[in-house]
Amino acid sequence: MTQSAAPARRRFLISTLSLCAAASVTAPLAACATSTFPFIPDHYTFSQKQVQDAVQRKFPYQRTVSQVLDVALSNPVVGLLPDTNRVSVRVDARLASPFLQQPVNGVLTLSSQLEYDPQSRSVVLRSPNVDNVSVDGNAQAYAQQINAAAALMATQLLANYPVYTFKPEQLQFAGVNYEPGTITVLTNGIRVQIVEK
Structure with missing residues (x-):
């Protein structure tokens, strides 16, 4: 056995x-x-905080408009607007002018669509619009001029501004180049489709 x-x-x-x-x-x-x-994702999502951090670098911002209105912008707060596929930026404003008895505080809210810029490999703010300007009572008589100045500043300050930049290795695999496609604003981030060139 x-x-x-x-x-x-x-x-x-x-x-x-x-x-x-x-x-x-x-x-x-x-x-x-x-x-x-390695696994090649068909999309990449970056957070509202990443956009907030990018926009924060532009502030505080000061500018004299038409030589009569001094505008100081600070404390940007980024919001996501999935219903319109846009992002919003709300900023505190301080306005001073010889036409105002004293400086005026207010809040500007603007929104922007997002596009991919292939030269910089960045998702950028495109065509920002001023959605709302709210100022203290003393400046109501100058609301039209303030709105015009705010629109000009928004365009100069945030148009084509990058909120996320892709690294080269995020858009290349085995000799094949990829690029961002459709950009979708969600409630908790921004989703960018990745497609083959």
């Missing part, structure tokens, strides 16, 4: 060692395949 059990044990050990050897050969191949062919 002992003699017949020994060959059975030997066969079991040999088959076990064969399986282990086979596993050790295929495991590096699998690891190699994973590193050689």
Whole structure:
């Protein structure tokens, strides 16, 4: 009985060692395949905070408009507007002019669509619009001029401003170039489709 059990044990050990050897050969191949062919996502999503951080770098901002209105903008707050596929930026404004008895505080709200700029590999703010200007009571008589100045400043300050820049390696794989496609504003971030060039 002992003699017949020994060959059975030997066969079991040999088959076990064969399986282990086979596993050790295929495991590096699998690891190699994973590193050689990484998963290429069909989209990339960046957060509202990333947009907020990018826009924050432009502020505080001061400018004299038409030599009669000094405008200081600060404290930008970025919002996401999925219903209109736009982003909003609300900023505090301080206005001073010889026509005003004292400086006036207010709030400007503007919104912008997003587009991909291939030269800079960036998602940029495009065609910003001033949606709302709210100022203290003293400046209501000059609301039309303030709106015009706000629209001019918004265009100069934020038009074509990059809110996210792709690294070259994010848009290239195995000699194939990719580029952002459709940009969709969500409630919790901005989704950018990645497509082959």
